[in-house]
Amino acid sequence: MPVSADDISERYLKKAIAEINELGREVAAAAGSERVPVLGSGHPLGDVFLLKASPQTAEVHEGVAFFGRAGQAILKALQRLHVDPTAIYGTNCVKFEGAAEEDSRRWLARELHVVQPKIVVVMGQDARACLNAVRFPLADEIEDRPGEIQRLTPTIEALLTPDVDASLDETRSKRAFWEAFKALGPWWSELPPY
Numbered sequence: 001m002p003v004s005a006d007d008i009s010e011r012y013l014k015k016a017i018a019e020i021n022e023l024g025r026e027v028a029a030a031a032g033s034e035r036v037p038v039l040g041s042g043h044p045l046g047d048v049f050l051l052k053a054s055p056q057t058a059e060v061h062e063g064v065a066f067f068g069r070a071g072q073a074i075l076k077a078l079q080r081l082h083v084d085p086t087a088i089y090g091t092n093c094v095k096f097e098g099a100a101e102e103d104s105r106r107w108l109a110r111e112l113h114v115v116q117p118k119i120v121v122v123m124g125q126d127a128r129a130c131l132n133a134v135r136f137p138l139a140d141e142i143e144d145r146p147g148e149i150q151r152l153t154p155t156i157e158a159l160l161t162p163d164v165d166a167s168l169d170e171t172r173s174k175r176a177f178w179e180a181f182k183a184l185g186p187w188w189s190e191l192p193p194y
Contacts, residue, residue, distance in 0.1 A: 012045060013044065013045055016044035016045050016114050016115065017044050019044075019110075019114045020040065020044045020111070020114055020115075023039075023107060023110055023111065023114070024037070024039045026107075027039060027095045027096070027107060030095075030096075030099070030103060031095070031096040031099075035096045035097055035098060036060050036061075036063050036096060037063060037095050037096045038055035038059045038060055038063055038064065038065055038092055038094075038095055038096060039063060039064060039065065039091075039095070040065050040089060040090060040091030040092075040111055041064045041065050041066055041067070041089070041090055041091075042066075042088045042089035042090050043086055043087055043088060043089055044089065044114060044115060045089075045115060045116065046087050046088050046089035046115055046117055047087045047088075047117055047118045047119065047191065048083065048087055048088045048089070048117060048118070048119055048121060048184070048188075049088075049089050049090075049091075049111075049112065049115055049117035049119065049120045049121070050066065050074065050088060050089070050090035050091070050120075050121050050123065051090075051091060051092075051093065051108075051120055051121065051122050051123060051127045051130075051131060052065070052066075052070070052090075052091075052092050052093070052123045052124065052127055052163070052164065052165065053092065053093050053094065053123075053124055053126035053127040053130060053163065054092055054093065054094040054126070055092045055094065056068060056069075056070065056165055059092070060097075065090045065091045065092050066090040069165075069168050070164045070165050070168065071090070073164060073167075073168060074088075074090070074164065077178065077181055077182075078184075080182075080185075081181075081182060081184055081185030081188065082185065082188070082189070083184060083185065083188045084188075089111075089115050089117065091108070091111055093105075093108055093126070093127055093130035093131075095107055101133075104130065105130065105133055105134050108130065108131070108134055109134050109136070112134075112136075112156075116155075116156075117156060118155075118156065118157065118191065119149070119156065119157045119158065119159060119184070119187060120152060120156060120157075120158045120159070121158075121159045121161060121181070121184060122142055122158055122159065122160045122161070123161050123162070123163050123164045123165075124161075124162060124163030124164075124165075124166065125144070125163070126163070127163070128142050128144070128160055131152075131158075136152070136153055137153075138153055138154055139152055139153045140152060140153075142158045142160055143160075144160070145160060146160045146161055146162060146176070146179075146180035147159070147160070147161070147179055147180035147181075147182075147183050148160070148183065149183060149187055157187070159180070159181075159183055159184060159187070160180065161177055161180035161181045162176050162177045162180060164177060
């Protein structure tokens with residue numbers, strides 16, 4: 001009996017959920033009982049992978065990336081760009097305070113392998129440095145060119161923006177973030193349907 005495309009998609013989704021959950025357990029074990037891990041959130045096979053350097057206070061309290069002001073700002077921006085928020089996965093390079101850089105890079109590489117996004121929105125220079133340090137095979141370095149779609153790997157593109165957390169309170173910073181982030185809209189509109 002042939003397997004339908006829906007069955008295959010369902011199997012990939014179940015596998016991705018299991019792998020993300022396993023990663024979450026590993027990060028929580030590494031954090032120990034004295035630190036709160038901040039785990040990625042969103043669709044485990046999202047086309048758009050949002051990446052910040054480190055969690056903010058609200059994210060640490062909830063243990064979820066993009067919880068709080070930054071998440072709300074991103075949702076509003078996605079609505080303005082007509083990007084489906086259910087196709088988004090967001091995470092931080094640093095999963096908990098005091099995490100080793102090597103562990104952070106390894107966990108980020110695993111998240112990217114599980115999610116298999118079509119684009120990574122790299123928010124800020126620290127996130128750019130973290131992603132570039134992962135050193136994927138056949139990957140290009142993400143250059144300091146905010147608002148420009150760049151090649152990360154043969155199957156993943158990247159968009160550099162200013163740090164969203166640093167862009168929330170000052171008009172000029174908000175404008176700089178939006179000017180870079182809005183490139184996601186035309187990219188999304190050209191994405192072929194499934």
